[in-house]
Amino acid sequence: MELKTAIAKRMEQCGLELHPEKTKIVYCMDASRTENHDLHSFDFLGFFFRPRLSRNKYGQYFVNFSPAMAPKAKKVIFSEIRKWRLHRKSDLSVKELADKLNPVVRGWIEYYGVFFPSELIFLMYHLDKLIYRWVIRKYKKYGSNFKRAENWLKRIKRHSPNYFVHWGLLRA
Numbered sequence: 001m002e003l004k005t006a007i008a009k010r011m012e013q014c015g016l017e018l019h020p021e022k023t024k025i026v027y028c029m030d031a032s033r034t035e036n037h038d039l040h041s042f043d044f045l046g047f048f049f050r051p052r053l054s055r056n057k058y059g060q061y062f063v064n065f066s067p068a069m070a071p072k073a074k075k076v077i078f079s080e081i082r083k084w085r086l087h088r089k090s091d092l093s094v095k096e097l098a099d100k101l102n103p104v105v106r107g108w109i110e111y112y113g114v115f116f117p118s119e120l121i122f123l124m125y126h127l128d129k130l131i132y133r134w135v136i137r138k139y140k141k142y143g144s145n146f147k148r149a150e151n152w153l154k155r156i157k158r159h160s161p162n163y164f165v166h167w168g169l170l171r172a
Contacts, residue, residue, distance in 0.1 A: 030065040046073040047115065068116035077108060077123060086130045090138040094156065094163070097134065101127070102165045109169055117169065124166040128153070131164070 004025055008018050027037035029051045041050035047067035054064035089097060105127065113120055135142060135149040142148045157167055 030063050043070050043072060046070055066115060069112040069119040087133040087137050089134065098163050106165045109165065120169060124169050127166055
């Protein structure tokens with residue numbers, strides 16, 4: 001507790017104050033700090049900091065205290081994608097759809113992909129499934145066949161691999 005008050009005094013000198021309910025001291029547990037404490041994770045700016053398994057340059061695994069995309073941020077992104085109602089945009093061409101999605105998805109990838117880009121893979125597969133639904137609705141010849149829509153989209157991926165910005169993340 002004395003650490004918290006010392007930090008509060010330092011911040012007061014700068015004209016800042018700590019919010020008493022939101023401020024907490026967190027133990028940053030990793031391979032070299034293995035004590036057991038109540039709090040060992042926190043959310044900050046859309047990232048969730050906690051002990052994670054990492055690999056060093058020699059290929060050995062160790063526990064590291066590091067950030068990745070927060071579960072709250074994932075929920076916000078999913079709700080944003082749901083609001084787009086992509087499958088209802090059958091009036092758009094593939095190029096127009098890509099132009100509409102790419103700026104937002106690129107922002108998510110660049111912000112959240114800095115640490116643990118593998119946390120974004122679920123999002124990219126979800127976007128692809130929504131694009132399959134869009135293909136099925138736009139091109140009636142595919143009926144309700146996801147496999148045909150997937151094959152059509154794979155042909156586009158081979159022809160133009162950078163059409164949708166998230167396809168580059170899936171290849172990596």
